Amino acid sequence: MPFKKADPNIVQFARKVLLDVSGDDAGCLDGQSKICNWLQNQLKDQVEARLCELYLMNWLAVDDEATTKKLLSEVYSEIGLRNLVPALKDKYPFLRCVHSSPLKNIGLRVAKAIAAHRKSKSGARAGQRVGWIKYKSWAKEWCSVEYDEPGKGWDVSEFGWLKLTFGTDRDGKRLSLRVRMVRPPKHIAQARTCRIIREGKDRYYAVFTFKKQKKARRPFARAVYIDPNQKNFGYALDAEGKAFEIQNLQRLREMECTLDALKAKRDKCARKSLWVDVVHQDGTTSTHWRPSRKWTSLNQALVRLELKVREQRKHFQFSLANQLFRHYDVVGIGDYVPENADHGKGRKYNRAVRNRSMHGSFKDTLQWMATRSGKRAVVLDETGTTRTCHVCNHVVEGGIHPSIREWDCPDCGTHHLRDENASQNGLRRLLESLGADAGSPQMHCLGPVQIIGRCDWRFHPQGWQGIPQGCANVNLMRLPEYRQRCVGTSVPPGGDTRAPGSTLRRFA
Template identity: 40%
Template sequence: MHSALKMRLEVDEHTAAVLDGQSRIANWLYNRLLEEANELRRRFRETQDPEAAKVLYTERGLRNRIPALKQEHPFLRTVHSSVLKNAALRLSSAIRKYQKGRRGERAKRVGWPTFRSWKRKWFSLHYDEPWKGFRLDGRTLRLSLGKVLDEKTGKEKQAQVTAHLAEPLPDWFKPGMVRQLRIVKEGRVFYAVFTVERPVPARRLAGRVIAIDPNHKNLGYGVGTDGVATEILNPWFLKMLDRRIDEVRWLRDRCKRRSVRVVREDGSEAWLPSRRWRKLNARLEDLWRVRREQTKVYLRTVANRLYREYDGVFVGDYTPRGGGISRGMRRAMNNQSLLGRCKETLAWVATRSGKVYGEWNEAGSTRTCHACHYAVPGGIPPEVREWACPECGTHHIRDENAAINGLARVLKNVEVPGSGRLGDKIVVTTRRAWRFDGLGIQEIPGIVGGRVGDHAAGCQEIK
């Protein structure tokens, strides 16, 4: 199993400037090779030249152009060969994806690669071989660069920079696990992303199972074979962060984007944003980074807590499309929905821990009574959170009923000993709510009518 270990780096101003320079050169090489690729594409379309196709559409065709470019542009020698090689391979991979999409070999078609703007997105430094070009001594990371001229001896030497991991490595980390390293920058913060190979534990039998009904009002509402109904609340900080992001973006967009005129060495002119625009833009990038990191911590905390209590987690196959009544509502629903990332996180944690993840078909689960299986014609409006079955009179909490139906569908395909069922009926004996407080999952006392109530007990028992 390959997984990523992302560690924040502490770097000084000189090291940050060097890494930025390395990223700029790799970005320049990508754009330079894309220029050649565009010309080769035009030539191949006109003449069907097989040599042009060999360079353009093979995995290593563009990469083999790097030695000639180093002779033509000596500054490329200051970057490590692995970083340059992977800049070319990244472009070749994008071209092959475009070709596969045209041939119908991909589910989703992609466009032809476009030129990259380094100011818009930092070009990562990729070392794709274990411990080649980098070394880790405790928490000190040493990165090898390209060749530079030694002023004392007049000969070329291998340049290096040093950075420090902001936090200690986890206990499970072993140097032999490392397969690749990627240096990335988010906002003004540098990260080292190690690709590690970890053994996959054998999958265990699903002893306790929970089926989760995902929706917009909360992240999900689950019912387990242990008779416990759990409402997983959305992260409270997302609305605050999104409001602040909108405020900073509004202030930034009011500033002049073309404010300072700069004359380059070759005589060409360029315009730079105002000082206030750059300041607000840096703040906006920091806010986006905080949002990504906090949502990642939230999802991993929820996934680990679920798999600590259950051996199998099954989520409904609902996909949010933001079908709100207004544009602002649709935007908020799409932006704040974490269902896609939550499913990816659950699948990853299940593989890592040897447990089970799956999805169940949600068709008709909300409007079908779990007691008598009567389906309400026309469905139930989203604003109706509780309803009574017209056939048997059973009172339902909307999300709980859907989760019970989902659990019944899961149990038809998954054999679970001691499932908590009485005959064919799934019995809910306890309700609870989970809220993420930044440090872990806080269990809120009781749920009444699908909402959190003010109860002193840790759970609300159903009698």
């Protein structure tokens, strides 16, 4: 049965909503997740048993085309793996405690993992080798419970509440759970799918998927170019002459140092310290190692801090992308990504450059936000933008060392700010590419852009409401307002060039 191709005019996005889960409700969700995790491991055994049977048939030269075709369909097709679940439900009745939709999606998940392994093994994914499916430990990773059909097994018709339908108990009674959602979106009734996840130890979320018509592209009237850097996240310049320096995410370095300290303390503890014997109902005994209480507490603190760092990085990227497309129709950015090489400043610096840089993932976020908002994101080759004078196009031989932040052109004598000069050249390339695009309106580049103002963009993870007026930390949810003035002029009497919560830096 051929699958339906995705409609290119439909855009899909997700919303994560916090669930107010009590102790008993958490036990119900954990039980559903454990059963789904067990089924995933059981499907791995079923797949490997069929592969062994195929190997033996090949080794013994058994010519049974029907059996071979049946085994191959059960291993390498999504429908074949999904059809293994009903037989397992008859053999293990406790699987009936889970709704059929999450169990079906476990089979599809295993099939996709096998397909990704085969694709990488065949060379279709160069440099992205995907290993064979492995056993999954529920204690290490919570298995999500996914309902992939609208209204089947879940219901949000009552605003603010999520009703989940489970399977049946041994008496045939249908099980269900009603959970309150914390600040759900207004359009929650339009959700198409629902996935229950857990982050940390006791925070449960419902991830809803929505579909909407893709917006038509607007005329490209406003354009901005971002020159990505390492000292700051980027230096941006738009076609109107507004320049702003995007600062890196604050406190990221301190949190990473705390992560290193926690890892060092955890690794000093003996992980395999307690020998535990478990007696099962059938009389059998199983033994396993259990970590010490100190190792467990340090590991839980480490997981919480890693989650916080990951969420703040995502919050920073999406806030910045939303802010850019709120005010510009085209956003260009250089293709700079830090190399995994020796930068000449020691091992710690190399590791920090690799871990703290978000330029690669930010480009993907920017492309996604452009698709959703009906605007455009362009990734440009930034080779030579720093060492090329934007006035006379003179190229400095040998490049300019990163420690040099300002320099004078040896040909025309123009004084340049390093990042601003690179942004001028990048903006010119962006406008030229838009003018050469057949599907874009003609946007002519008239040479260097006259700078009318400069300021900083700083991101505060607590949001705009938590920042006092006039503070140097500015949330990206508010754009600093520029005054139409030339750089170097004095501030008019009674006029403040700073927007609330922003800082206007004057380089000249």
